[in-house]
Amino acid sequence: MKKITLLLAVSLLIFGCSSDDSPNEENQQNSCALPVNLSVQNLTNTTASFNWDVSISSSLYQVEYGTFGFSQGSGITLTVPDTYTSVQNLQPQTQYSFYTRVFCNESQTYSNWAGPFSFVTLDSNPFCEDPTNFTEDVYPDSITHNKIDLYWSSPSSGGSEIQYGVQGFNLGSGTTQIEPDFYDQSASINNLNSETTYDFYVRNVCEDSGFSSWVGPVSITTLNEPSNPNCIDPFNFTSTSSGTNSDGSKYFDFTWDYESSQNSWEIAIVEAGTAFNTSSVTATSFSPVRVSYGGVTSGQAYDFYIRSNCGGTNGFSDWVGPITVTAQ
Structure with a gap:
Protein backbone atom coordinates (compact mmCIF):
# COMPACT_ATOMS: atom_id res chain seq x y z
CA MET A 1 0.00 0.00 0.00
CA LYS A 2 2.87 2.37 0.80
CA LYS A 3 4.46 1.61 -2.59
CA ILE A 4 1.23 2.47 -4.42
CA THR A 5 0.84 5.74 -2.50
CA LEU A 6 4.46 6.71 -3.20
CA LEU A 7 4.10 5.94 -6.94
CA LEU A 8 0.94 8.05 -7.17
CA ALA A 9 2.64 10.98 -5.45
CA VAL A 10 5.63 10.83 -7.81
CA SER A 11 3.30 10.70 -10.84
CA LEU A 12 1.38 13.74 -9.67
CA LEU A 13 4.63 15.62 -9.07
CA ILE A 14 5.92 14.84 -12.59
CA PHE A 15 2.59 15.80 -14.21
CA GLY A 16 2.44 19.04 -12.25
CA CYS A 17 5.98 20.04 -13.26
CA SER A 18 5.27 19.25 -16.91
CA SER A 19 2.14 21.42 -16.94
CA ASP A 20 3.87 24.36 -15.28
CA ASP A 21 6.98 24.30 -17.49
CA SER A 22 5.24 23.83 -20.90
CA PRO A 23 2.41 26.33 -21.44
CA ASN A 24 -0.14 25.33 -24.08
CA GLU A 25 -0.05 26.80 -27.59
CA GLU A 26 -2.76 29.38 -26.91
CA ASN A 27 -0.80 30.76 -23.95
CA GLN A 28 2.38 30.74 -26.05
CA GLN A 29 0.67 32.64 -28.86
CA ASN A 30 -0.49 35.28 -26.41
CA THR A 121 -6.36 46.02 -56.77
CA LEU A 122 -6.34 48.62 -59.53
CA ASP A 123 -7.99 48.29 -62.92
CA SER A 124 -4.69 48.99 -64.72
CA ASN A 125 -1.02 49.24 -63.84
CA PRO A 126 0.31 52.83 -63.75
CA PHE A 127 3.87 51.47 -63.91
CA CYS A 128 3.40 49.15 -66.92
CA GLU A 129 2.15 50.34 -70.31
CA ASP A 130 -0.45 48.25 -72.13
CA PRO A 131 0.40 46.75 -75.55
CA THR A 132 -1.30 48.43 -78.52
CA ASN A 133 -2.31 47.53 -82.09
CA PHE A 134 -2.83 43.87 -81.21
CA THR A 135 -3.88 41.92 -84.31
CA GLU A 136 -2.96 39.10 -86.66
CA ASP A 137 0.38 39.61 -88.39
CA VAL A 138 0.53 41.31 -91.77
CA TYR A 139 2.13 38.54 -93.83
CA PRO A 140 0.01 36.50 -96.26
CA ASP A 141 0.71 33.20 -94.50
CA SER A 142 0.04 34.53 -91.00
CA ILE A 143 -2.99 32.22 -90.75
CA THR A 144 -2.91 28.55 -91.73
CA HIS A 145 -4.87 25.47 -90.69
CA ASN A 146 -2.75 25.02 -87.54
CA LYS A 147 -0.85 28.29 -86.95
CA ILE A 148 -1.67 31.94 -86.31
CA ASP A 149 0.90 34.74 -86.23
CA LEU A 150 0.17 37.73 -83.97
CA TYR A 151 1.58 41.25 -83.82
CA TRP A 152 1.42 44.13 -81.32
CA SER A 153 3.10 47.46 -80.53
CA SER A 154 4.51 49.02 -77.33
CA PRO A 155 6.31 45.98 -75.90
CA SER A 156 7.96 46.02 -72.47
CA SER A 157 11.58 45.43 -71.46
CA GLY A 158 10.39 42.36 -69.58
CA GLY A 159 8.72 40.84 -72.63
CA SER A 160 5.08 39.90 -73.09
CA GLU A 161 2.62 37.12 -72.32
CA ILE A 162 -0.05 35.74 -74.63
CA GLN A 163 -3.03 33.77 -73.40
CA TYR A 164 -5.37 32.01 -75.80
CA GLY A 165 -8.11 29.43 -76.03
CA VAL A 166 -11.14 28.44 -78.05
CA GLN A 167 -13.45 31.43 -78.54
CA GLY A 168 -15.27 32.33 -75.33
CA PHE A 169 -12.73 30.88 -72.86
CA ASN A 170 -12.26 32.66 -69.51
CA LEU A 171 -9.00 34.49 -68.88
CA GLY A 172 -6.91 32.43 -66.50
CA SER A 173 -8.06 29.12 -67.97
CA GLY A 174 -6.31 29.42 -71.35
CA THR A 175 -2.87 28.46 -72.61
CA THR A 176 -0.10 30.97 -71.84
CA GLN A 177 2.86 31.57 -74.13
CA ILE A 178 5.71 33.79 -72.91
CA GLU A 179 7.65 36.04 -75.29
CA PRO A 180 10.61 37.14 -73.13
CA ASP A 181 12.44 39.36 -75.63
CA PHE A 182 11.78 43.12 -75.63
CA TYR A 183 12.32 43.20 -79.39
CA ASP A 184 9.69 40.52 -80.02
CA GLN A 185 6.49 42.26 -81.04
CA SER A 186 5.13 39.16 -82.70
CA ALA A 187 4.49 35.53 -81.89
CA SER A 188 3.57 32.33 -83.70
CA ILE A 189 0.93 30.20 -82.01
CA ASN A 190 1.31 26.65 -83.28
CA ASN A 191 -0.45 23.28 -82.99
CA LEU A 192 -3.93 24.77 -83.31
CA ASN A 193 -6.98 22.91 -84.60
CA SER A 194 -8.19 23.57 -88.13
CA GLU A 195 -11.44 25.47 -88.78
CA THR A 196 -11.52 26.68 -85.18
CA THR A 197 -11.99 30.21 -83.84
CA TYR A 198 -9.60 31.23 -81.05
CA ASP A 199 -9.51 34.26 -78.73
CA PHE A 200 -6.10 35.83 -78.05
CA TYR A 201 -5.00 38.26 -75.32
CA VAL A 202 -1.61 39.91 -74.72
CA ARG A 203 -0.08 41.80 -71.78
CA ASN A 204 3.33 43.29 -71.05
CA VAL A 205 5.66 41.98 -68.34
CA CYS A 206 7.30 44.86 -66.46
CA GLU A 207 9.62 42.89 -64.18
CA ASP A 208 9.37 44.32 -60.62
CA SER A 209 6.36 46.45 -61.61
CA GLY A 210 4.15 43.48 -62.42
CA PHE A 211 1.99 43.23 -65.52
CA SER A 212 -0.02 45.53 -67.74
CA SER A 213 -3.71 44.90 -68.29
CA TRP A 214 -4.70 42.14 -70.68
CA VAL A 215 -5.48 43.51 -74.16
CA GLY A 216 -8.01 41.60 -76.26
CA PRO A 217 -9.65 39.45 -77.24
CA VAL A 218 -8.63 39.25 -80.88
CA SER A 219 -10.69 36.46 -82.48
CA ILE A 220 -9.17 34.57 -85.44
CA THR A 221 -10.29 31.40 -87.23
CA THR A 222 -7.82 28.85 -88.58
CA LEU A 223 -8.16 27.57 -92.14
CA ASN A 224 -9.37 24.21 -93.42
CA GLU A 225 -6.91 21.37 -93.11
CA PRO A 226 -5.38 20.78 -96.56
CA SER A 227 -5.59 17.38 -98.21
CA ASN A 228 -1.98 17.87 -99.35
CA PRO A 229 0.12 19.13 -96.42
CA ASN A 230 3.05 19.67 -98.81
CA CYS A 231 1.07 22.24 -100.80
CA ILE A 232 -1.13 24.52 -98.70
CA ASP A 233 -4.31 25.92 -100.25
CA PRO A 234 -4.33 29.60 -101.21
CA PHE A 235 -6.80 31.61 -99.14
CA ASN A 236 -8.70 34.91 -99.14
CA PHE A 237 -9.30 34.48 -102.88
CA THR A 238 -11.02 37.73 -103.93
CA SER A 239 -12.19 39.48 -107.10
CA THR A 240 -11.20 43.15 -107.07
CA SER A 241 -12.56 44.36 -110.45
CA SER A 242 -13.63 43.34 -113.94
CA GLY A 243 -14.08 45.08 -117.28
CA THR A 244 -13.57 45.04 -121.04
CA ASN A 245 -10.23 45.21 -122.85
CA SER A 246 -9.73 47.31 -126.00
CA ASP A 247 -9.97 44.14 -128.14
CA GLY A 248 -13.38 43.29 -126.66
CA SER A 249 -12.17 40.50 -124.40
CA LYS A 250 -13.14 40.54 -120.75
CA TYR A 251 -10.68 40.89 -117.88
CA PHE A 252 -10.98 39.90 -114.23
CA ASP A 253 -8.65 41.05 -111.44
CA PHE A 254 -7.95 38.72 -108.51
CA THR A 255 -5.92 38.70 -105.33
CA TRP A 256 -5.28 36.00 -102.70
CA ASP A 257 -3.00 35.07 -99.83
CA TYR A 258 -0.59 32.15 -99.82
CA GLU A 259 2.30 30.41 -98.09
CA SER A 260 5.52 32.41 -98.47
CA SER A 261 7.24 29.54 -100.33
CA GLN A 262 4.61 29.45 -103.11
CA ASN A 263 5.00 31.28 -106.43
CA SER A 264 2.78 29.49 -108.96
CA TRP A 265 -1.01 29.10 -109.24
CA GLU A 266 -3.78 28.03 -111.61
CA ILE A 267 -7.15 29.77 -112.05
CA ALA A 268 -10.14 27.96 -113.56
CA ILE A 269 -13.33 29.54 -114.98
CA VAL A 270 -16.76 27.96 -115.58
CA GLU A 271 -20.19 29.46 -116.16
CA ALA A 272 -21.95 30.02 -112.84
CA GLY A 273 -24.19 27.13 -111.89
CA THR A 274 -22.39 24.51 -113.98
CA ALA A 275 -20.27 21.68 -112.62
CA PHE A 276 -16.63 22.45 -111.93
CA ASN A 277 -14.22 21.41 -114.68
CA THR A 278 -10.71 22.30 -115.81
CA SER A 279 -11.40 22.91 -119.49
CA SER A 280 -10.26 26.54 -119.13
CA VAL A 281 -7.31 26.96 -116.77
CA THR A 282 -4.86 29.87 -116.69
CA ALA A 283 -1.45 29.51 -115.03
CA THR A 284 0.14 32.52 -113.32
CA SER A 285 3.10 33.36 -111.12
CA PHE A 286 1.73 36.72 -109.99
CA SER A 287 -0.56 37.78 -107.17
CA PRO A 288 -2.52 39.97 -107.65
CA VAL A 289 -3.17 39.14 -111.29
CA ARG A 290 -5.38 40.21 -114.22
CA VAL A 291 -6.76 37.35 -116.32
CA SER A 292 -8.38 38.00 -119.72
CA TYR A 293 -10.81 35.76 -121.62
CA GLY A 294 -12.23 35.89 -125.12
CA GLY A 295 -15.74 34.62 -125.77
CA VAL A 296 -17.02 35.77 -122.37
CA THR A 297 -20.46 37.39 -122.44
CA SER A 298 -21.24 40.69 -120.69
CA GLY A 299 -23.83 40.23 -117.96
CA GLN A 300 -23.05 36.52 -117.61
CA ALA A 301 -21.95 35.28 -114.17
CA TYR A 302 -18.88 33.06 -113.95
CA ASP A 303 -17.41 30.92 -111.17
CA PHE A 304 -13.66 31.09 -110.54
CA TYR A 305 -11.44 28.62 -108.66
CA ILE A 306 -7.75 28.72 -107.72
CA ARG A 307 -5.12 26.21 -106.60
CA SER A 308 -1.40 26.35 -105.81
CA ASN A 309 1.19 24.58 -107.93
CA CYS A 310 4.02 23.60 -105.57
CA GLY A 311 6.01 21.74 -108.22
CA GLY A 312 7.81 18.41 -108.27
CA THR A 313 6.75 15.84 -105.71
CA ASN A 314 4.85 18.48 -103.69
CA GLY A 315 2.12 18.54 -106.33
CA PHE A 316 -0.96 20.77 -106.20
CA SER A 317 -3.17 22.10 -103.44
CA ASP A 318 -6.92 21.62 -103.45
CA TRP A 319 -9.03 23.83 -105.68
CA VAL A 320 -10.38 26.77 -103.65
CA GLY A 321 -13.64 28.49 -104.58
CA PRO A 322 -15.81 29.33 -106.24
CA ILE A 323 -16.12 33.08 -106.18
CA THR A 324 -18.78 34.34 -108.58
CA VAL A 325 -18.18 37.41 -110.77
CA THR A 326 -20.42 38.92 -113.44
CA ALA A 327 -18.65 39.97 -116.64
CA GLN A 328 -18.93 43.71 -117.33
Whole structure:
Protein backbone atom coordinates (compact mmCIF):
# COMPACT_ATOMS: atom_id res chain seq x y z
CA MET A 1 0.00 0.00 0.00
CA LYS A 2 2.87 2.37 0.80
CA LYS A 3 4.46 1.61 -2.59
CA ILE A 4 1.23 2.47 -4.42
CA THR A 5 0.84 5.74 -2.50
CA LEU A 6 4.46 6.71 -3.20
CA LEU A 7 4.10 5.94 -6.94
CA LEU A 8 0.94 8.05 -7.17
CA ALA A 9 2.64 10.98 -5.45
CA VAL A 10 5.63 10.83 -7.81
CA SER A 11 3.30 10.70 -10.84
CA LEU A 12 1.38 13.74 -9.67
CA LEU A 13 4.63 15.62 -9.07
CA ILE A 14 5.92 14.84 -12.59
CA PHE A 15 2.59 15.80 -14.21
CA GLY A 16 2.44 19.04 -12.25
CA CYS A 17 5.98 20.04 -13.26
CA SER A 18 5.27 19.25 -16.91
CA SER A 19 2.14 21.42 -16.94
CA ASP A 20 3.87 24.36 -15.28
CA ASP A 21 6.98 24.30 -17.49
CA SER A 22 5.24 23.83 -20.90
CA PRO A 23 2.41 26.33 -21.44
CA ASN A 24 -0.14 25.33 -24.08
CA GLU A 25 -0.05 26.80 -27.59
CA GLU A 26 -2.76 29.38 -26.91
CA ASN A 27 -0.80 30.76 -23.95
CA GLN A 28 2.38 30.74 -26.05
CA GLN A 29 0.67 32.64 -28.86
CA ASN A 30 -0.49 35.28 -26.41
CA SER A 31 2.99 35.61 -24.93
CA CYS A 32 4.16 38.30 -27.42
CA ALA A 33 2.59 41.31 -29.06
CA LEU A 34 0.83 41.10 -32.42
CA PRO A 35 2.10 42.98 -35.47
CA VAL A 36 0.51 46.43 -35.89
CA ASN A 37 0.06 49.11 -38.57
CA LEU A 38 -0.77 46.68 -41.38
CA SER A 39 -0.76 48.44 -44.76
CA VAL A 40 -0.43 47.95 -48.52
CA GLN A 41 1.95 49.87 -50.78
CA ASN A 42 3.02 49.80 -54.45
CA LEU A 43 -0.45 48.62 -55.46
CA THR A 44 -1.07 47.76 -59.12
CA ASN A 45 -3.62 45.67 -60.99
CA THR A 46 -1.78 42.40 -60.24
CA THR A 47 0.75 43.14 -57.46
CA ALA A 48 0.87 44.53 -53.93
CA SER A 49 3.42 45.02 -51.13
CA PHE A 50 2.30 44.07 -47.59
CA ASN A 51 3.85 45.98 -44.66
CA TRP A 52 3.53 45.87 -40.86
CA ASP A 53 5.35 46.89 -37.66
CA VAL A 54 6.35 44.84 -34.59
CA SER A 55 7.46 45.77 -31.10
CA ILE A 56 9.76 42.78 -30.58
CA SER A 57 12.91 41.56 -32.29
CA SER A 58 12.26 38.73 -34.76
CA SER A 59 13.44 37.52 -38.14
CA LEU A 60 10.51 35.29 -39.01
CA TYR A 61 6.96 36.21 -40.00
CA GLN A 62 4.01 34.57 -41.69
CA VAL A 63 1.50 36.17 -44.04
CA GLU A 64 -1.76 34.66 -45.26
CA TYR A 65 -3.81 36.34 -47.99
CA GLY A 66 -6.77 35.65 -50.25
CA THR A 67 -9.84 37.24 -51.75
CA PHE A 68 -11.98 39.22 -49.33
CA GLY A 69 -13.83 37.04 -46.83
CA PHE A 70 -11.63 33.96 -47.26
CA SER A 71 -11.43 31.57 -44.30
CA GLN A 72 -8.05 31.45 -42.61
CA GLY A 73 -6.29 28.25 -43.51
CA SER A 74 -7.64 28.36 -47.06
CA GLY A 75 -5.52 31.31 -48.23
CA ILE A 76 -1.96 31.52 -49.55
CA THR A 77 0.61 31.45 -46.73
CA LEU A 78 4.13 32.88 -47.01
CA THR A 79 6.98 32.70 -44.49
CA VAL A 80 9.27 35.73 -44.78
CA PRO A 81 12.26 37.20 -42.87
CA ASP A 82 11.18 40.88 -42.92
CA THR A 83 8.22 43.06 -41.96
CA TYR A 84 7.18 43.35 -45.59
CA THR A 85 6.66 41.16 -48.64
CA SER A 86 5.39 41.50 -52.20
CA VAL A 87 2.83 39.29 -53.94
CA GLN A 88 2.03 38.89 -57.63
CA ASN A 89 -0.57 37.30 -59.91
CA LEU A 90 -3.51 39.06 -58.28
CA GLN A 91 -6.65 39.76 -60.29
CA PRO A 92 -7.48 43.35 -61.36
CA GLN A 93 -10.27 45.21 -59.55
CA THR A 94 -10.55 42.50 -56.91
CA GLN A 95 -10.80 42.90 -53.13
CA TYR A 96 -8.22 41.00 -51.07
CA SER A 97 -7.35 40.68 -47.38
CA PHE A 98 -4.16 39.71 -45.58
CA TYR A 99 -3.18 38.63 -42.07
CA THR A 100 0.27 38.48 -40.50
CA ARG A 101 1.91 37.11 -37.35
CA VAL A 102 5.37 37.21 -35.79
CA PHE A 103 7.55 34.37 -34.49
CA CYS A 104 8.18 34.93 -30.79
CA ASN A 105 11.76 33.97 -29.94
CA GLU A 106 11.09 33.75 -26.21
CA SER A 107 8.26 31.23 -26.45
CA GLN A 108 9.46 29.67 -29.73
CA THR A 109 6.05 29.93 -31.36
CA TYR A 110 4.00 32.39 -33.38
CA SER A 111 1.86 35.19 -32.03
CA ASN A 112 -1.83 35.41 -32.79
CA TRP A 113 -2.76 36.62 -36.27
CA ALA A 114 -3.13 40.36 -36.82
CA GLY A 115 -5.67 41.49 -39.40
CA PRO A 116 -7.39 41.31 -41.71
CA PHE A 117 -6.26 44.32 -43.73
CA SER A 118 -8.33 44.67 -46.90
CA PHE A 119 -7.60 46.42 -50.20
CA VAL A 120 -8.74 46.48 -53.85
CA THR A 121 -6.36 46.02 -56.77
CA LEU A 122 -6.34 48.62 -59.53
CA ASP A 123 -7.99 48.29 -62.92
CA SER A 124 -4.69 48.99 -64.72
CA ASN A 125 -1.02 49.24 -63.84
CA PRO A 126 0.31 52.83 -63.75
CA PHE A 127 3.87 51.47 -63.91
CA CYS A 128 3.40 49.15 -66.92
CA GLU A 129 2.15 50.34 -70.31
CA ASP A 130 -0.45 48.25 -72.13
CA PRO A 131 0.40 46.75 -75.55
CA THR A 132 -1.30 48.43 -78.52
CA ASN A 133 -2.31 47.53 -82.09
CA PHE A 134 -2.83 43.87 -81.21
CA THR A 135 -3.88 41.92 -84.31
CA GLU A 136 -2.96 39.10 -86.66
CA ASP A 137 0.38 39.61 -88.39
CA VAL A 138 0.53 41.31 -91.77
CA TYR A 139 2.13 38.54 -93.83
CA PRO A 140 0.01 36.50 -96.26
CA ASP A 141 0.71 33.20 -94.50
CA SER A 142 0.04 34.53 -91.00
CA ILE A 143 -2.99 32.22 -90.75
CA THR A 144 -2.91 28.55 -91.73
CA HIS A 145 -4.87 25.47 -90.69
CA ASN A 146 -2.75 25.02 -87.54
CA LYS A 147 -0.85 28.29 -86.95
CA ILE A 148 -1.67 31.94 -86.31
CA ASP A 149 0.90 34.74 -86.23
CA LEU A 150 0.17 37.73 -83.97
CA TYR A 151 1.58 41.25 -83.82
CA TRP A 152 1.42 44.13 -81.32
CA SER A 153 3.10 47.46 -80.53
CA SER A 154 4.51 49.02 -77.33
CA PRO A 155 6.31 45.98 -75.90
CA SER A 156 7.96 46.02 -72.47
CA SER A 157 11.58 45.43 -71.46
CA GLY A 158 10.39 42.36 -69.58
CA GLY A 159 8.72 40.84 -72.63
CA SER A 160 5.08 39.90 -73.09
CA GLU A 161 2.62 37.12 -72.32
CA ILE A 162 -0.05 35.74 -74.63
CA GLN A 163 -3.03 33.77 -73.40
CA TYR A 164 -5.37 32.01 -75.80
CA GLY A 165 -8.11 29.43 -76.03
CA VAL A 166 -11.14 28.44 -78.05
CA GLN A 167 -13.45 31.43 -78.54
CA GLY A 168 -15.27 32.33 -75.33
CA PHE A 169 -12.73 30.88 -72.86
CA ASN A 170 -12.26 32.66 -69.51
CA LEU A 171 -9.00 34.49 -68.88
CA GLY A 172 -6.91 32.43 -66.50
CA SER A 173 -8.06 29.12 -67.97
CA GLY A 174 -6.31 29.42 -71.35
CA THR A 175 -2.87 28.46 -72.61
CA THR A 176 -0.10 30.97 -71.84
CA GLN A 177 2.86 31.57 -74.13
CA ILE A 178 5.71 33.79 -72.91
CA GLU A 179 7.65 36.04 -75.29
CA PRO A 180 10.61 37.14 -73.13
CA ASP A 181 12.44 39.36 -75.63
CA PHE A 182 11.78 43.12 -75.63
CA TYR A 183 12.32 43.20 -79.39
CA ASP A 184 9.69 40.52 -80.02
CA GLN A 185 6.49 42.26 -81.04
CA SER A 186 5.13 39.16 -82.70
CA ALA A 187 4.49 35.53 -81.89
CA SER A 188 3.57 32.33 -83.70
CA ILE A 189 0.93 30.20 -82.01
CA ASN A 190 1.31 26.65 -83.28
CA ASN A 191 -0.45 23.28 -82.99
CA LEU A 192 -3.93 24.77 -83.31
CA ASN A 193 -6.98 22.91 -84.60
CA SER A 194 -8.19 23.57 -88.13
CA GLU A 195 -11.44 25.47 -88.78
CA THR A 196 -11.52 26.68 -85.18
CA THR A 197 -11.99 30.21 -83.84
CA TYR A 198 -9.60 31.23 -81.05
CA ASP A 199 -9.51 34.26 -78.73
CA PHE A 200 -6.10 35.83 -78.05
CA TYR A 201 -5.00 38.26 -75.32
CA VAL A 202 -1.61 39.91 -74.72
CA ARG A 203 -0.08 41.80 -71.78
CA ASN A 204 3.33 43.29 -71.05
CA VAL A 205 5.66 41.98 -68.34
CA CYS A 206 7.30 44.86 -66.46
CA GLU A 207 9.62 42.89 -64.18
CA ASP A 208 9.37 44.32 -60.62
CA SER A 209 6.36 46.45 -61.61
CA GLY A 210 4.15 43.48 -62.42
CA PHE A 211 1.99 43.23 -65.52
CA SER A 212 -0.02 45.53 -67.74
CA SER A 213 -3.71 44.90 -68.29
CA TRP A 214 -4.70 42.14 -70.68
CA VAL A 215 -5.48 43.51 -74.16
CA GLY A 216 -8.01 41.60 -76.26
CA PRO A 217 -9.65 39.45 -77.24
CA VAL A 218 -8.63 39.25 -80.88
CA SER A 219 -10.69 36.46 -82.48
CA ILE A 220 -9.17 34.57 -85.44
CA THR A 221 -10.29 31.40 -87.23
CA THR A 222 -7.82 28.85 -88.58
CA LEU A 223 -8.16 27.57 -92.14
CA ASN A 224 -9.37 24.21 -93.42
CA GLU A 225 -6.91 21.37 -93.11
CA PRO A 226 -5.38 20.78 -96.56
CA SER A 227 -5.59 17.38 -98.21
CA ASN A 228 -1.98 17.87 -99.35
CA PRO A 229 0.12 19.13 -96.42
CA ASN A 230 3.05 19.67 -98.81
CA CYS A 231 1.07 22.24 -100.80
CA ILE A 232 -1.13 24.52 -98.70
CA ASP A 233 -4.31 25.92 -100.25
CA PRO A 234 -4.33 29.60 -101.21
CA PHE A 235 -6.80 31.61 -99.14
CA ASN A 236 -8.70 34.91 -99.14
CA PHE A 237 -9.30 34.48 -102.88
CA THR A 238 -11.02 37.73 -103.93
CA SER A 239 -12.19 39.48 -107.10
CA THR A 240 -11.20 43.15 -107.07
CA SER A 241 -12.56 44.36 -110.45
CA SER A 242 -13.63 43.34 -113.94
CA GLY A 243 -14.08 45.08 -117.28
CA THR A 244 -13.57 45.04 -121.04
CA ASN A 245 -10.23 45.21 -122.85
CA SER A 246 -9.73 47.31 -126.00
CA ASP A 247 -9.97 44.14 -128.14
CA GLY A 248 -13.38 43.29 -126.66
CA SER A 249 -12.17 40.50 -124.40
CA LYS A 250 -13.14 40.54 -120.75
CA TYR A 251 -10.68 40.89 -117.88
CA PHE A 252 -10.98 39.90 -114.23
CA ASP A 253 -8.65 41.05 -111.44
CA PHE A 254 -7.95 38.72 -108.51
CA THR A 255 -5.92 38.70 -105.33
CA TRP A 256 -5.28 36.00 -102.70
CA ASP A 257 -3.00 35.07 -99.83
CA TYR A 258 -0.59 32.15 -99.82
CA GLU A 259 2.30 30.41 -98.09
CA SER A 260 5.52 32.41 -98.47
CA SER A 261 7.24 29.54 -100.33
CA GLN A 262 4.61 29.45 -103.11
CA ASN A 263 5.00 31.28 -106.43
CA SER A 264 2.78 29.49 -108.96
CA TRP A 265 -1.01 29.10 -109.24
CA GLU A 266 -3.78 28.03 -111.61
CA ILE A 267 -7.15 29.77 -112.05
CA ALA A 268 -10.14 27.96 -113.56
CA ILE A 269 -13.33 29.54 -114.98
CA VAL A 270 -16.76 27.96 -115.58
CA GLU A 271 -20.19 29.46 -116.16
CA ALA A 272 -21.95 30.02 -112.84
CA GLY A 273 -24.19 27.13 -111.89
CA THR A 274 -22.39 24.51 -113.98
CA ALA A 275 -20.27 21.68 -112.62
CA PHE A 276 -16.63 22.45 -111.93
CA ASN A 277 -14.22 21.41 -114.68
CA THR A 278 -10.71 22.30 -115.81
CA SER A 279 -11.40 22.91 -119.49
CA SER A 280 -10.26 26.54 -119.13
CA VAL A 281 -7.31 26.96 -116.77
CA THR A 282 -4.86 29.87 -116.69
CA ALA A 283 -1.45 29.51 -115.03
CA THR A 284 0.14 32.52 -113.32
CA SER A 285 3.10 33.36 -111.12
CA PHE A 286 1.73 36.72 -109.99
CA SER A 287 -0.56 37.78 -107.17
CA PRO A 288 -2.52 39.97 -107.65
CA VAL A 289 -3.17 39.14 -111.29
CA ARG A 290 -5.38 40.21 -114.22
CA VAL A 291 -6.76 37.35 -116.32
CA SER A 292 -8.38 38.00 -119.72
CA TYR A 293 -10.81 35.76 -121.62
CA GLY A 294 -12.23 35.89 -125.12
CA GLY A 295 -15.74 34.62 -125.77
CA VAL A 296 -17.02 35.77 -122.37
CA THR A 297 -20.46 37.39 -122.44
CA SER A 298 -21.24 40.69 -120.69
CA GLY A 299 -23.83 40.23 -117.96
CA GLN A 300 -23.05 36.52 -117.61
CA ALA A 301 -21.95 35.28 -114.17
CA TYR A 302 -18.88 33.06 -113.95
CA ASP A 303 -17.41 30.92 -111.17
CA PHE A 304 -13.66 31.09 -110.54
CA TYR A 305 -11.44 28.62 -108.66
CA ILE A 306 -7.75 28.72 -107.72
CA ARG A 307 -5.12 26.21 -106.60
CA SER A 308 -1.40 26.35 -105.81
CA ASN A 309 1.19 24.58 -107.93
CA CYS A 310 4.02 23.60 -105.57
CA GLY A 311 6.01 21.74 -108.22
CA GLY A 312 7.81 18.41 -108.27
CA THR A 313 6.75 15.84 -105.71
CA ASN A 314 4.85 18.48 -103.69
CA GLY A 315 2.12 18.54 -106.33
CA PHE A 316 -0.96 20.77 -106.20
CA SER A 317 -3.17 22.10 -103.44
CA ASP A 318 -6.92 21.62 -103.45
CA TRP A 319 -9.03 23.83 -105.68
CA VAL A 320 -10.38 26.77 -103.65
CA GLY A 321 -13.64 28.49 -104.58
CA PRO A 322 -15.81 29.33 -106.24
CA ILE A 323 -16.12 33.08 -106.18
CA THR A 324 -18.78 34.34 -108.58
CA VAL A 325 -18.18 37.41 -110.77
CA THR A 326 -20.42 38.92 -113.44
CA ALA A 327 -18.65 39.97 -116.64
CA GLN A 328 -18.93 43.71 -117.33
